Amino acid sequence: MHPNNKQINGYNFQEMLDAYPALEPYLYTNKYDRLSLDFSNREAIILFNKILLVTHYGIKDWDVPNGHLCPTIPGRADYLHYLQDILGDGPKRLLDIGTGASVVYPLLGSRLFDWSFVASDIDNESLLFAQQLLDQNSISTQAIELRLQNEPEHIFKYIVLENEVYDACICNPPFFESATQQLLWHNKKWKGKETMPVGTSNELICAGGEQAFITNMIKESAAFQAQFKLFTCLVSRKSTIPFIDDICASSGITDLRFVEMKTGRKLSRMAAWSFI
Numbered sequence: 001m002h003p004n005n006k007q008i009n010g011y012n013f014q015e016m017l018d019a020y021p022a023l024e025p026y027l028y029t030n031k032y033d034r035l036s037l038d039f040s041n042r043e044a045i046i047l048f049n050k051i052l053l054v055t056h057y058g059i060k061d062w063d064v065p066n067g068h069l070c071p072t073i074p075g076r077a078d079y080l081h082y083l084q085d086i087l088g089d090g091p092k093r094l095l096d097i098g099t100g101a102s103v104v105y106p107l108l109g110s111r112l113f114d115w116s117f118v119a120s121d122i123d124n125e126s127l128l129f130a131q132q133l134l135d136q137n138s139i140s141t142q143a144i145e146l147r148l149q150n151e152p153e154h155i156f157k158y159i160v161l162e163n164e165v166y167d168a169c170i171c172n173p174p175f176f177e178s179a180t181q182q183l184l185w186h187n188k189k190w191k192g193k194e195t196m197p198v199g200t201s202n203e204l205i206c207a208g209g210e211q212a213f214i215t216n217m218i219k220e221s222a223a224f225q226a227q228f229k230l231f232t233c234l235v236s237r238k239s240t241i242p243f244i245d246d247i248c249a250s251s252g253i254t255d256l257r258f259v260e261m262k263t264g265r266k267l268s269r270m271a272a273w274s275f276i
Helices: 013-019 021-026 042-056 073-087 104-113 124-136 179-190 209-227 238-250
Strands: 027-029 035-037 093-097 116-121 144-148 168-171 231-235 255-263 266-274
Touching: 013 021, 013 035, 013 042, 021 027, 021 042, 035 042, 042 073, 073 104, 073 168, 073 255, 073 266, 093 104, 104 116, 104 144, 116 124, 124 144, 209 231, 209 238, 209 266, 231 238, 238 255, 238 266
Parallel strands: 093 116, 093 168, 116 144, 168 231
Antiparallel strands: 027 035, 231 266, 255 266
């Protein structure tokens, strides 16, 4: 975990319980005789996120609708902290690709670094819910502006307007290649306890999976190289890295780097590229 992450020292569940008694049904004593959270329970994670967001980031009334992706706050914050290491201090303008109903990256980035965002998504329902979260926290469109992508085959086109300039883009790409693959993961992760989908098909599934999405993203980024100082995205699969290397090389990209990020037992990477 990034050393500046607010959760670098773990979680004091007793303090959380004292402040938020509603957390009690989701806590248990682990084999080390310490309080822990049932991370296999979606409702537990949502409440846990609410507590972290209001306590450490001043974001109130956060939620996600049923069936939509529920992000992990420490992991999302880590991405932004590592990106800030590259971008440096001061005001920044970012594009969040696929912001989802939780609009979590813009919310965290605005609180952590006072960054401003354009946040796009192909699902209008997600954006309507995201706008409610922004309104509840009195966040203006100058700080976070939501835009609907009406052409799902595109990533930057129709979202990035002429003469707009961004310091970077961020993206958590769809991970699965098919609904079958997503279901197998679902059953394994939630151990048969969670029957409700943990994300929409738009959030989780892309023909060709993560590899295909990032390939398309890199190819399309070439047409917008003058408007972005840096392009970034999350890479969950280590096997995707060689394909990113190849597509960047064939696209004439010489500035490509990977930043490893580890939260708990999960290891992911941020791919970052530019055309300088």
